[in-house]
Amino acid sequence: MPRTPQSTYRLQLHKDFTFDDAAAIANYLRELGVSHVYSSPYLQAAPGSTHGYDVVDHRRVNEELGGVAAHKRFCEKLGETRLGQVLDIVPNHMSLGRENHYWWDVLENGPSSRYASFFDIDWQPQEERLRDKVLVPVLADQYGRVLQAGGIEVKRSGNRFLVCASEQQFPTSPLSLTAILPRAAEYAKSDTLSFLAASYGRLPVPEYWDRRLILTRHRDKTVLNKMLGRLCAEEPAACEAIDRAVAELNANQDALDDFLSQQNYRLSYWKTADQQLGYRRFFDVNTLIGLRIEREHVFEETHELILGWLKEGVLDGIRIDHPDGLRDPLEYFRRLRAAAPEAWIVGEKILEPGEFLRQEWPIEGTSGYDFLNVALNILVKPEGVAELDRIYAEFTDRSTDFHAIAHDKKLAVTQEALGSDVNRLTSIFVNICETNRNQRDYTRAEIRRAIREVASCFTVYRTYVVPSRNEITSEDREVITAATECAKANRSDIDGGLFDFLRDVLTMQVTGKEESEFVLRFQQFTGPVMAKGVEDTAFYCYNRLTAMNEVGADPSRQGSTIEEFHAYNAKMQATHPLTMTTLSTHDTKRSEDVRARMAVLSEIPEVFAHAIYRWSENTTQHRASFLDKGTQYFYYQTLIAAWPITPDRMKAYMQKAMREAKEQTTWVANNKDYEDAVNNFIDGTFSDKAFLAEVETFVVGIKRAGWMNSLSQTLLKLTGPGVPDQYQGTELWDLSLVDPDNRRPVDYDLRRRLLKEVHVASLEQIMQRIDEGLPKLWTIHRGLTLRRRHPERFGETAAYTPIIATGRKAEHAVAFLRGDSVATIVPRWTMSLNNDWADTKIVIPEGRWHNHLTDEPLLGGTHLLSQLLAEFPVALLTKEEE
Structure with a gap:
C-alpha cells in the first residue's frame, strides 16, 4: 500500500469513542472509499481528555482509549480492511499534572531535575523571588489568605511528602525535608532518621546542563527514599514521629510558609499567571507547557514511539500540531524527515491570505485551512458581501x-x-x-x-x-x-x-x-x-458574514475571482501537490455545511436585512434593553445557518462566542447578568411560534442553495490538488458549530444504512432524499472511490488546468481538468442562478468520457451546462481508457 494517502477520514478518539469503537467502523470507512484513517492524538493524555492534545507521556498509548491491547486490535483491523493510518502528534507542548512524570520531577527537583532541560522554563526571571522556581498559579485567592485559611498543608504518603492545595498535590524538594526529619528523629530517638535528614540536606544542586551530577543526585535521592520507606515499614514509631512533625509544621503558619519557600515552585493566585508565569505555554493555557523539542535528547525521547510505528508501517503519515510554536520548525522537520524518509508529513501551519508554505520545509503540505478558505471565497458573491458591509454597520452601529x-x-x-x-x-x-x-x-x-x-x-x-x-x-x-x-x-x-x-x-x-x-x-x-x-x-x-471568520482567513475580503481560485490550485499542484485539503476540522469555527448555507446570504443581502430588522422588532418582548445589536445580529445569522438547532446547543454556543469576544463577558470575569439575558432571549425566541415559523420559512428558502454550495466545495476538495480529508460524520449534512459542538457522537449505524441505500437508489431517488444528505454521501463515495482506484489521476503528475466557461452565466461555473482524464464542474451562486444556465457551455477535451456521478457516457467537445448538470448538481467526468 502506498504511504501517501489518497484520502483521509478524521476520527476524534476519547474515552467514549475508543480504539475498539474506531475499529468497528473500519469496514464502513473502506466501503465509503477512504484510504487512510486519520486519528486525533492518542498517546497518553491527561485524565478525561476529549481531544488528546494534552499529552502527559509520549511513551505510552492512552489507557482511556483501551491501551496497548486495543491499539493493536485497531491497527490489525485497519490492516485487514486495507486502510492505512495517519496520526496527529503534538511536539510543541505537554500537559501538566502528576501524570506527567517529567513535570513532577521538575517540581520536586527544580533546575536539578533530570527533565529540567525538557521544558521551556525561565529559571532566572527578572523577579529575584522567582529565581530557580516555577510559578504554579492554582490558588483561588492570594497566597497569604489561602495559607491563613488552612488551604495549604503537607501530607505524608508512604516515604514521600506532598503539598496539598486547591484539590491538587505537589511533590516536595528533598532538601526541604530537613524541616521535618530532624525533629522527627528527636521524637523517635532514631539515628537512622538523623542520618537520612542530614543526607537529604547534602544532596548536590547541579544546573540543568550538568547531566552527570544530576544523575548522581537522582541515584542518591532514590537510595534515601528507599531507606526511608524501609524504616517506616520496620519501625512504626519512626513513622508516628514523622507524622507528629508534619502535624506541627501544618499548625505553624510561619514554619509552613518557610517550608513552602524552600520548594522549587511557588504556589500563587491563579490570576498571577498572565503576568508572572515563567514558562512558555501553548497560547495562554497554563496547564500546557512548552517543550524544548529542538534539543536532540528531547526529540528522541518524545518521538521514539511515533518513529517506531512509522518504521514498522503501523503509521503511514503524521500531522504535526502547531509547528509555529517550535523554536526552529525547519530544523524540526528536517530531523523528522531524516528519521522517517517515506512518511507522509503535513503540518498544521496556518497561512494568511497570500501566504504560502515554505518550499524548503521537507513536508507534503499543510492540514488544509488554506484550501478551506479558498473554497469558501469562491462561493460568496462579492457584490453581496459589500452590501452586507452596509447592513452590518447600519444594524449594529459597529465598525466594519x-x-x-x-x-x-x-x-x-x-x-x-x-x-x-x-x-x-x-x-x-x-x-x-x-x-x-x-x-x-x-x-x-x-x-x-x-x-x-x-x-x-x-x-x-x-x-x-x-x-x-x-x-x-x-x-x-x-x-x-x-x-x-x-x-x-x-x-x-x-x-x-x-x-x-x-x-x-x-x-x-x-x-x-x-x-x-x-x-x-x-x-x-x-x-x-x-x-x-x-x-x-x-x-x-466582527460578524458581517461569520462564514468567513475561519482559521487563516481575512473576514474583510469580498470573496475571490475564478481566476484567483485557479491560480491558487495551480500553485498547489506545482509546489505541494500532496498537501491535505479539508473543509471541516475539530478546530473550525463552523462546519462546512454551516458555512455553505451562510454563504447564500451574500446572494440575498436585502432579504437577510429585511428579516433581521423584522425579527429584532418582533422579539422586543424577549429581549433585555441592554442586549446589544451585535449580539442579536450574531444570533440571527447563526440561527439561520445552523437551523434546526436546540436551545441548549444555541445557549452553549452563544456563551462561548460572547466570552471569546470579551466585550460583554469573558472567561475569567463572567458577566452573569448579560449571559442570563442572552439565555432568556434564546428561551423566549424558541418559545415564540411566530418567530420560529419565520426562521423556518427563511431557511427553507435558502437551504437548497446551501446544499448546492456544499456539494460544490466537496467536489472541489475531492478532485483538486492535494489529499482530501473528511471530518468525522460530515459525509452527511452536518450543521455543527465550534467545539465541543463539532465533537458530538456520530451515528455510524445511520451512515452505514444510507451508504447501502445509495448503491441501489436511482439519482432521482437520491435527489428526492436530499434532506437526509444522500447527494453529499453519494458525491463523497464516488469521488473517494475514484481516487482510490486511480491515484495516478490525482497525484503529483496530474496537471491542473482551468476550464473556462463561456456564455451569459459563465461566472456561475467553476471547472478544471486533472491531467487529461478527469474534469470537475461545479456551480456557484445558485440562488441567483435559479437553475437557468441559458447558453453557458464548456469544452471537454476530445475522447470518450463518463460522468462518474450519473453514469452517463458523453463525448469530448462543447457541452451546455444545463445538460451536464441536469440530473445531478455537480459533475465529475472521467475519460475512458483507450
Missing part, C-alpha cells in the same frame, strides 16, 4: 474595519493573557539595549509597549529567521519591516529609533547571543498573538 479591530484585540491580548510572554521578551531586550550605548536609555516600559505594538502589527503568524544559520528570506524581512513601520506609525509617543532597532535585531542587522535569543522567542510569540487576538477574539467581534 476588521483590520483595526484585529489589531486592537491583538494588542489587548499582549497586555492581558500573554503578558508574561511580553515580560520575558522585554527583559531580554532590555539587556540588549544595555549593551548598545545608542539604545541604553530606552526604558523597560517603552520597550514593553514597543514589543506589544510590533507583534500586533504582524500580518502573518510568524517569520522563520534562524540566527545560528544566518538564515533570513526576503519575505521575512518584508514582514518584519512592514510590522515595525506600522508600529512606528501607530505609536508616535515612542521614539521611532526603538522600532528601527527592533527591526534591526529581528532582521539580524544587530547580532549577538541575547539578540539571537530574542529573535527566536519573538517568533514563538507572534503566533499566539494572532491566534488569541484574531481567531479567538476578533472573529467573534
Whole structure:
C-alpha cells in the first residue's frame, strides 16, 4: 500500500469513542472509499481528555482509549480492511499534572531535575523571588489568605511528602525535608532518621546542563527514599514521629510558609499567571507547557514511539500540531524527515491570505485551512458581501474595519493573557539595549509597549529567521519591516529609533547571543498573538458574514475571482501537490455545511436585512434593553445557518462566542447578568411560534442553495490538488458549530444504512432524499472511490488546468481538468442562478468520457451546462481508457 494517502477520514478518539469503537467502523470507512484513517492524538493524555492534545507521556498509548491491547486490535483491523493510518502528534507542548512524570520531577527537583532541560522554563526571571522556581498559579485567592485559611498543608504518603492545595498535590524538594526529619528523629530517638535528614540536606544542586551530577543526585535521592520507606515499614514509631512533625509544621503558619519557600515552585493566585508565569505555554493555557523539542535528547525521547510505528508501517503519515510554536520548525522537520524518509508529513501551519508554505520545509503540505478558505471565497458573491458591509454597520452601529479591530484585540491580548510572554521578551531586550550605548536609555516600559505594538502589527503568524544559520528570506524581512513601520506609525509617543532597532535585531542587522535569543522567542510569540487576538477574539467581534471568520482567513475580503481560485490550485499542484485539503476540522469555527448555507446570504443581502430588522422588532418582548445589536445580529445569522438547532446547543454556543469576544463577558470575569439575558432571549425566541415559523420559512428558502454550495466545495476538495480529508460524520449534512459542538457522537449505524441505500437508489431517488444528505454521501463515495482506484489521476503528475466557461452565466461555473482524464464542474451562486444556465457551455477535451456521478457516457467537445448538470448538481467526468 502506498504511504501517501489518497484520502483521509478524521476520527476524534476519547474515552467514549475508543480504539475498539474506531475499529468497528473500519469496514464502513473502506466501503465509503477512504484510504487512510486519520486519528486525533492518542498517546497518553491527561485524565478525561476529549481531544488528546494534552499529552502527559509520549511513551505510552492512552489507557482511556483501551491501551496497548486495543491499539493493536485497531491497527490489525485497519490492516485487514486495507486502510492505512495517519496520526496527529503534538511536539510543541505537554500537559501538566502528576501524570506527567517529567513535570513532577521538575517540581520536586527544580533546575536539578533530570527533565529540567525538557521544558521551556525561565529559571532566572527578572523577579529575584522567582529565581530557580516555577510559578504554579492554582490558588483561588492570594497566597497569604489561602495559607491563613488552612488551604495549604503537607501530607505524608508512604516515604514521600506532598503539598496539598486547591484539590491538587505537589511533590516536595528533598532538601526541604530537613524541616521535618530532624525533629522527627528527636521524637523517635532514631539515628537512622538523623542520618537520612542530614543526607537529604547534602544532596548536590547541579544546573540543568550538568547531566552527570544530576544523575548522581537522582541515584542518591532514590537510595534515601528507599531507606526511608524501609524504616517506616520496620519501625512504626519512626513513622508516628514523622507524622507528629508534619502535624506541627501544618499548625505553624510561619514554619509552613518557610517550608513552602524552600520548594522549587511557588504556589500563587491563579490570576498571577498572565503576568508572572515563567514558562512558555501553548497560547495562554497554563496547564500546557512548552517543550524544548529542538534539543536532540528531547526529540528522541518524545518521538521514539511515533518513529517506531512509522518504521514498522503501523503509521503511514503524521500531522504535526502547531509547528509555529517550535523554536526552529525547519530544523524540526528536517530531523523528522531524516528519521522517517517515506512518511507522509503535513503540518498544521496556518497561512494568511497570500501566504504560502515554505518550499524548503521537507513536508507534503499543510492540514488544509488554506484550501478551506479558498473554497469558501469562491462561493460568496462579492457584490453581496459589500452590501452586507452596509447592513452590518447600519444594524449594529459597529465598525466594519476588521483590520483595526484585529489589531486592537491583538494588542489587548499582549497586555492581558500573554503578558508574561511580553515580560520575558522585554527583559531580554532590555539587556540588549544595555549593551548598545545608542539604545541604553530606552526604558523597560517603552520597550514593553514597543514589543506589544510590533507583534500586533504582524500580518502573518510568524517569520522563520534562524540566527545560528544566518538564515533570513526576503519575505521575512518584508514582514518584519512592514510590522515595525506600522508600529512606528501607530505609536508616535515612542521614539521611532526603538522600532528601527527592533527591526534591526529581528532582521539580524544587530547580532549577538541575547539578540539571537530574542529573535527566536519573538517568533514563538507572534503566533499566539494572532491566534488569541484574531481567531479567538476578533472573529467573534466582527460578524458581517461569520462564514468567513475561519482559521487563516481575512473576514474583510469580498470573496475571490475564478481566476484567483485557479491560480491558487495551480500553485498547489506545482509546489505541494500532496498537501491535505479539508473543509471541516475539530478546530473550525463552523462546519462546512454551516458555512455553505451562510454563504447564500451574500446572494440575498436585502432579504437577510429585511428579516433581521423584522425579527429584532418582533422579539422586543424577549429581549433585555441592554442586549446589544451585535449580539442579536450574531444570533440571527447563526440561527439561520445552523437551523434546526436546540436551545441548549444555541445557549452553549452563544456563551462561548460572547466570552471569546470579551466585550460583554469573558472567561475569567463572567458577566452573569448579560449571559442570563442572552439565555432568556434564546428561551423566549424558541418559545415564540411566530418567530420560529419565520426562521423556518427563511431557511427553507435558502437551504437548497446551501446544499448546492456544499456539494460544490466537496467536489472541489475531492478532485483538486492535494489529499482530501473528511471530518468525522460530515459525509452527511452536518450543521455543527465550534467545539465541543463539532465533537458530538456520530451515528455510524445511520451512515452505514444510507451508504447501502445509495448503491441501489436511482439519482432521482437520491435527489428526492436530499434532506437526509444522500447527494453529499453519494458525491463523497464516488469521488473517494475514484481516487482510490486511480491515484495516478490525482497525484503529483496530474496537471491542473482551468476550464473556462463561456456564455451569459459563465461566472456561475467553476471547472478544471486533472491531467487529461478527469474534469470537475461545479456551480456557484445558485440562488441567483435559479437553475437557468441559458447558453453557458464548456469544452471537454476530445475522447470518450463518463460522468462518474450519473453514469452517463458523453463525448469530448462543447457541452451546455444545463445538460451536464441536469440530473445531478455537480459533475465529475472521467475519460475512458483507450
